[in-house]
Structures are given as C-alpha cells and as structure tokens.
Amino acid sequence: MEKPEKRGVIDTWLDKHHSLYTAATRHDFVISILDGSVDLSSFKTWLGQDYLFVREFAPFVANVLIRAGKESGETSDMEVVLGGLASLNDEIEWFKSEGSKWGVDFSTVVAQKANKEYRRFLEGLMSSEVEYGVVMTAFWAIEAVYQESFAHCLENGNKTPGELTGACNRWGNDGFRQYCSSVKNIAERCLENASGEALVEAEDVLVRVLEHEVAFWEMSRGGQ
Numbered sequence: 001m002e003k004p005e006k007r008g009v010i011d012t013w014l015d016k017h018h019s020l021y022t023a024a025t026r027h028d029f030v031i032s033i034l035d036g037s038v039d040l041s042s043f044k045t046w047l048g049q050d051y052l053f054v055r056e057f058a059p060f061v062a063n064v065l066i067r068a069g070k071e072s073g074e075t076s077d078m079e080v081v082l083g084g085l086a087s088l089n090d091e092i093e094w095f096k097s098e099g100s101k102w103g104v105d106f107s108t109v110v111a112q113k114a115n116k117e118y119r120r121f122l123e124g125l126m127s128s129e130v131e132y133g134v135v136m137t138a139f140w141a142i143e144a145v146y147q148e149s150f151a152h153c154l155e156n157g158n159k160t161p162g163e164l165t166g167a168c169n170r171w172g173n174d175g176f177r178q179y180c181s182s183v184k185n186i187a188e189r190c191l192e193n194a195s196g197e198a199l200v201e202a203e204d205v206l207v208r209v210l211e212h213e214v215a216f217w218e219m220s221r222g223g224q
C-alpha cells in the first residue's frame, strides 16, 4: 500500500474547486474516448491543436527549469523539471507520427481561440514577477489534468479504441503519474511557507489552468 500523501493546500483547493477539476479531468471528449464513442474528427482536431500547444508548452517548461535551477533550495527540483522537458522531445516526435497515421497535416493547422488564450496565459507565467511556487502550481496542474484524464481511459472496463491507446498511454502511464506526483510535491513544498498573497495567486492560477483545460477539450467539439 503506497504511503498516503500528506494532504497539502493543493488538495484543499481541489476539493474546493471539485466540479471544475472534474470538468477538466472527466471532460465529455475524454469520456467519449473511454467509452469508444469518440468521433475521429474530434480526435483529429484535438491532435492538431495539442501539437501546437506542446510546441508552446516546451519553452514554458524551459522557463520553469531555469527558475528551478536558480531559485529552488532543492537540487532535485531542476532534475524533475528536466525529466519533463526531455520527454517533450519524443512527445513532439510522437505527435508527428500520430499526425501522419491519421492524415492530419500539422502545417495547415491554425491555433484556435482557446489555444491562443492558453498560450497567452503561459506567456504571463514566464514573467519573473510570478513567484516560483505559483509557477510550480500551474505547471503541476497542466500536467496533472492530462495524467488524470488519460489514465482514466485506461482503467478496467474501458472501451478505448485500440488505435487511441497510444495517446492514452502517453500521459496515462505510471511513469508520468510518478512525475506528476514529484511536481506536486515541489509545489506543495513551496506553498507550505508561502505568503498569503502568493497562496491567493497560486489558487487563482490553479483555477485558470483548469478553465483553460476545459476550453481546450471543448475545441475538439469543432467550432472556433
């Protein structure tokens, strides 16, 4: 039995914002993958938009790496973030092979509104004014939504179509779960002795990440 995690402030926020967290991690698009009813055009739309997102997310993670290296008292912070950054290298390759598998020409894909707004949010988090603990909270939330969503599609009794299990495994695998747990521990450690103002900011960015994730899933329904 795994050691039950010590409940930190993030867990209290997830309880407080339970319906939004559920909307982000159990979105209809994700449930449609789980029950096998997903239509291919939705999947292809999500694939193209997420390819564009990951290309913006990589520089954001590079910024988190710099912050971890400079500001964290824990040398392991930088190593955890470096692991996440390294995985983005083969993630982009995976998107390219998945794109050719589904006949999605990424060169013709244009970022939709929700993607552009998410990108602007990430850019805002790269400002040096944003406290390290706030950035780590956002970084964890971004990764955790995908981990929770795609792990769900792999749970017992799933009807996930075989050709989509690769995508689900990418973020639903146990290694990614452990990585997310390491990032969460970093964020919780930072928040333990954060100022009241930093805590308010961290809760705000957590909520905004969840809102951006819901809007991102909504793009797969089509429409701008």
Ligand SMILES: Cc1ncc(CN)c(N)n1
Residues within 6 Å of the ligand: 050, 053, 054, 057, 142, 143, 145, 146, 213, 216
């Ligand atoms: C929109 C979104 N959010 C999070 C992830 C996981 N890095 C992602 N690939 N795309």
